Amino acid sequence: MASASGIGSVQGRQPLFSFGVISDVQYADIPDGRSFLGTPRYYRHSINVLQRAVQNWNNQQKLKFVLNFGDIVDGFCPKDQSLSSVKKVVGEFDKFNGLVYHMIGNHCLYNLPRKELLPLLKISKLDGGHAYYDFSPTSNFRFVVLDGYDISVIGWPQDHPNSMEALQILSQRNPNADKNSPSGLIGLERRYLMFNGGVGKEQLKWLDGVLQEATHLKQKVIVCSHLPLDPGATSFEALLWNYDEVMNLIHNYNCVKVCLAGHDHKGGYTIDSHGIHHRVLEAALECPPGSDAFGHIDVYNDGLYLIAIDRMSSSRMPFDSDRTCDSEIGCITDPLTSTL
Numbered sequence: 001m002a003s004a005s006g007i008g009s010v011q012g013r014q015p016l017f018s019f020g021v022i023s024d025v026q027y028a029d030i031p032d033g034r035s036f037l038g039t040p041r042y043y044r045h046s047i048n049v050l051q052r053a054v055q056n057w058n059n060q061q062k063l064k065f066v067l068n069f070g071d072i073v074d075g076f077c078p079k080d081q082s083l084s085s086v087k088k089v090v091g092e093f094d095k096f097n098g099l100v101y102h103m104i105g106n107h108c109l110y111n112l113p114r115k116e117l118l119p120l121l122k123i124s125k126l127d128g129g130h131a132y133y134d135f136s137p138t139s140n141f142r143f144v145v146l147d148g149y150d151i152s153v154i155g156w157p158q159d160h161p162n163s164m165e166a167l168q169i170l171s172q173r174n175p176n177a178d179k180n181s182p183s184g185l186i187g188l189e190r191r192y193l194m195f196n197g198g199v200g201k202e203q204l205k206w207l208d209g210v211l212q213e214a215t216h217l218k219q220k221v222i223v224c225s226h227l228p229l230d231p232g233a234t235s236f237e238a239l240l241w242n243y244d245e246v247m248n249l250i251h252n253y254n255c256v257k258v259c260l261a262g263h264d265h266k267g268g269y270t271i272d273s274h275g276i277h278h279r280v281l282e283a284a285l286e287c288p289p290g291s292d293a294f295g296h297i298d299v300y301n302d303g304l305y306l307i308a309i310d311r312m313s314s315s316r317m318p319f320d321s322d323r324t325c326d327s328e329i330g331c332i333t334d335p336l337t338s339t340l
């Protein structure tokens with residue numbers, strides 16, 4: 001099929017810039033195990049995946065930065081090793097010859113409280129420990145990094161207003177004694193779990209301001225978040241609590257083109273009713289020894305192209321496309337071998 005957007009014919013075209021992506025490394029110096037639902041997890045091997053990712057990104061010599069989608073150390077990491085393990089993983093990221101932008105995830109917060117974690121991830125701001133920020137690698141693109149554990153019972157001191165607000169939400173929405181259990185919750189309600197969280201009012205106001213400014217500057221926006229923002233791209237148990245509120249805000253603008261996330265380890269993809277691509281990245285943690293899950297994204301004026309390795313699927317995400325699917329995940333055709 002001929003490409004209306006042009007991104008179908010990426011061969012021979014130079015991207016405006018490129019960046020590396022990896023998610024859910026969840027390293028711990030403990031034997032292999034399984035998730036709550038039985039999926040194998042390779043806690044020691046995951047740092048090897050990260051090491052191979054950094055080597056690959058450096059070898060390319062063209063990546064402007066790297067985005068880490070969170071959960072760098074697993075919650076099963078022995079607590080007396082939390083600090084050293086976080087430092088060890090950050091040290092591996094720091095071997096990348098460029099800037100690394102980190103996101104926080106639930107597993108990071110099981111290991112260290114925000115006030116210790118954020119400076120290590122270099123996302124420390126003097127504004128009360130929030131982990132949301134934005135940056136513009138070029139004048140026509142802006143990346144927005146959301147803090148999905150803004151309203152959360154993990155990471156804040158127990159008496160922090162955000163922790164108390166989260167506790168109230170969980171007690172209203174999840175009647176189970178174990179607030180990590182979705183048992184009895186129906187459909188989208190299954191997202192009200194302790195290992196998820198929400199975006200608070202202040203952050204929503206900040207996001208609104210960023211999107212207004214990006215619109216004014218004619219910038220295209222990529223929204224990044226540990227927690228997925230669309231039920232079509234993830235299991236309901238992994239969704240941001242107020243994904244709908246965040247997406248309603250985003251849909252007021254035309255500048256957001258792609259939302260990228262982690263957390264749901266199997267990965268996912270959808271395009272929403274407003275033509276925004278939602279791509280959830282496959283986890284490094286679930287790569288059996290010798291296998292990999294990382295990639296880099298080439299950015300064009302008319303779309304993003306995720307070129308992924310091994311267990312991470314590649315995806316083409318043309319902007320303003322009326323196609324309903326454009327990823328290896330759920331696609332009838334192979335986007336790598338077909339033109340769009």
Ligand SMILES: Nc1ccn([C@@H]2O[C@H](COP(=O)(O)OP(=O)(O)OC[C@H](O)CO)[C@@H](O)[C@H]2O)c(=O)n1
Pocket residue numbers: 035036037071075106107178180181182195235237238263264265
């Ligand atoms: N049904 C469940 C699922 C999980 N738990 C417990 O919650 C904690 C976090 O779970 P975990 O699978 O480790 O979280 P991840 O962030 O790695 O993965 C995200 C989800 O897979 C999203 O779908 C842990 O202590 C589990 O045992 C639970 O009690 N009940």
